[in-house]
Amino acid sequence: MRKTVRRRLGQHFLIDPVAAARLVDSLALDPGQDLVVEIGAGRGALTEFLAPRCGRLVAVELDYQLAAGLSQKFREYSHVSVVVGDFLKQELQDLCSPGMRLRIVGNIPYAITSAIILRILEPRSRRLIHDVTLTVQREVAERIVAKPxxxxxxxxxxxxxxxxxPEVLFGIPPRAFRPRPSVSSAVVRWGQFRQAEELGADEELFRRLLRSAFGQRRKMLRNGLLWLGDARLRALEALGWDLNRRPEELSPEEWLQLARDVSSLGSTDVGPAEAEDAPAESGAHG
Known part of the structure; x- marks a missing residue:
């Protein structure tokens, strides 16, 4: 991959073996049942600690030169395979092994943090994944676990x-990376995934409601839900919803209940445009 592309990706390579070892130690890997998919393996800082501890390791790396280096570095590990490509374009089902737990790990590119998180939270991904442990910007980590x-x-x-x-495990300072980023990072883990049938709500509608409401987060809930139409808004008020509240005041469970109630009112074929919830600074860890 040309240097211009690497610069665009803004790669910050993890160079602190203590931080890498701490992250891998936190996984408590079981070689008998754990399949690890590493996102953006880069120069192998995490791979080096993962390879001896898991039953199978798939290192996904977009940069073909880095991928070639990984293949050479870990050639003696028969259970380690390197996939050259974009994680967001990989079919997780194709990476799985029967009888093994799928665990996703990575120091991920800041620029596509939200896209990766949304991907792992998709219904089809949640059915396959045991847990996910990622290094993200400290600001993003705080948003993930933020309270209403x-x-x-x-x-x-x-x-x-x-x-x-989700839980924030520990922080990593900028000095742990080269080139040094301007922000601190943190390791976040998602576990105990809920399946679609457990939610009791239309998940597509749930996501549409969130995008539309938080697209106007400083305004009343009513403003972000105008696309539902007057009749449905009146029906929601009759069900006890205070549409003068702001989107950030509703708890996650209240948002699920709102989706259930909207769904009970009939078809909602017309939805809002997507609103981004992306981190402020782009960059990547390798």
Whole structure:
């Protein structure tokens, strides 16, 4: 991959073996049952600690030169395979092995943090994944676990907390990476994924409601739900919903209940445009 593309990806390579070892130690890997998919393996800082501990390791790396280096470095490990490509374009089902737990790990590109998180939270992904452990910007980590009513609370907070149990494990300072980023990072884990049938709500509608409401987060809930139409808004009020509340005031469970109630009112074929909930700074870890 040409240097111009690497610069666009803004790769920040993890160079601190203590941080890498701490992340891998936190996984408590079982070689007898754990299949690890590593996103953006880069120069192998995490791979080096993962390879001896898991039953199978799939290192996904977009940069073909880095991927070639990984293949050479870990050629003696028969259970390690390197996939050259974009994780977002991989079919997780194709990477799975029967009888093994799928665990996803990575120091991921800042620029596509939200896209990766949304991918792992998709219904088909949640059915396959045991847990996910990622290094993200500290700001994004705070948003993922933010409480209702806080400035950081948004779409990523609601989705993460309603579809899984997220936790921030520990922070990593900028000096642990080269080139050194301008922001701190943190390791976040999502576990205990909830399946679509457990939610009792139309998940597509749930996501549409979140996008439309948080697209106007400083306004009343009513403003973000105008696309539902006057009749449905009146019906929601009759069910007890205070549409003068702001989107960030509703808990994850309230958002699920809102989706259930909207669904009970009939078809909602027309929806809003998607609203981004992306991190402020782009960059990547390798």
């Amino acid at each position: 009513g806080s400035k950081a609370y948004g779409v990523l907070s609601v989705l993460s907390q309603s579809l899984a149990v």
